[in-house]
Amino acid sequence: MALRSLLDPPPAQALARFSDSKVRYLLTVDTEEEFDWNKPLRREGYGLDHVSRIAQFQQFCEEMGVVPIYLVDWPIATCELAGEILRAPIAAGRAEVGVQLHPWVNPPFTEEVTPTNSFAGNLPYALEADKFARLRDRIEAQFGAAPLIYRAGRYGLGPRTAEILQANGIAIDTSVRAKFDYAASSGPDYRQHPLKPYWLDDAQTMLELPLTTTFWGLLRELGDVIYPRMWRMPQARGVLSRLGLLERIPLTPEGVGVEEAIRGIDMALDAELPVLIFSFHSPSLAPGHTPYVRTEDDLAQLYDWWRRVLAYCELRGARPSSVADVLAAVAR
Template structure:
């Protein structure tokens, strides 16, 4: 199978502290109990030939066991370690309380964005022994200003875009009209570019553009009153899905993969949070039973992509290198 026909699957993990789900944005004293689940997750990925990309936040770098594990796996080419910025707990700390709007990196002044990203980049390089080249913004808080900072710091790939989704209520980004195919972000002010590989989103049936229009129309005021969005979802006409085992059923994940490949997607990005890797650390895995079901969905999803489409497991940076060559 040649490079252009191969289906790539990136397994990406927002590798982070606990606390985001229900206590706001704690600036200090964050815990990382969930990282004890990394080893079991790593073994599952390796069983499917899928090297994960761990995108780590600042508090993770204080966890000696997790740093040692990820450093070893990266040295052995069994994973990649990239960056994931939670600006509220990422130095430099400029406020002891952070509002919801300020929790999005993209809403901060350019200088502060750069300082936080520079600190995280240097800290990862120091603790892991390798300078990171892949990035995802916490809460998907990404803008072209963020991209310029990343280019300046030597990053080659970002995966912060979440097509079809928007977070306007508290000043978050709007990705409803963003492309879901990988593309190049170019800094016109100076030489440099960044490959954007969005998290895979879509629908459970092929025909992405048509279904995106239906999805948008059913969320207009009159169709919303008629509850057409729920009808379209239940009938599978426009069932919006994110490629994540968190809160998504196995059949929907498989259908999203199939529809995406049929629509021409060659690079799929699955994402999850490290807090789902230990029971009780995220709402997606509140109990041991939830956790085992979560692992089963992940296992089935990876197995399906590998057996049905011969998907090749790659890290974010590996995918970006191949895509960059294809875009030339």
């Protein structure tokens, strides 16, 4: 069954429709090892100290009525503590598990660890497929559920990634980070991809759920033109944001304040997006592992961000969803 390349923007007729008028959101967690984001990637030397904190976050989500989607990579899939924490919630439908491929820590280890090879889609097809299949199988064995959703580490899709996902029973990809360009680091360019969900094949067997990022400000209608031209001038981007002219807002607590996120939600709803995708990295659940959470106070602010943002979603009529719910509601 022919699939379009995940790297190509879809034709207009590929946009997905839903069988109801609900606005949904998904809370996705890039569930991964700890490493220094400011140093070169390595196969070894990573940590898993934050894994015990996942239990607290899971309890928080249950109290908020949210089903978190843990997108798991190899170090987490082989961490017994992660399995102990998440097996029961996943079995009960209070959480879901998906795949996240970090190729540099995922066997087989035949490629050199380089910035280019950190994008799994840049690897030879057979190697990307082998790494993915091993990870998918390990996740099912560890967590007791077959994963149905995928996010490439570093958003690193490739020209044949969709074939690999289809061969492994994946129904949803959520790797496309619309309005972002990683070409300067040898990664994909997603600036022309839509924010709305779309089908990757005419038979409608695989769905793309792009991460939600919107432009806000007086110049937001020109954001796709103006913002990319200023990548060498981050200070100018800051000036435009402070003046209320143009701001790019991804739906994440990492580097995005509550008021910014609320503006982003408003823009997403104005654009009539049927599904909003929130994301963050699991090492942010413990201080000292990401630039966004350095202290326990920072961690408290992260939880407060989620409380306030999810409450605003409720106020605006956006309801928590899940992979199972999306697959049941999307119209084929």
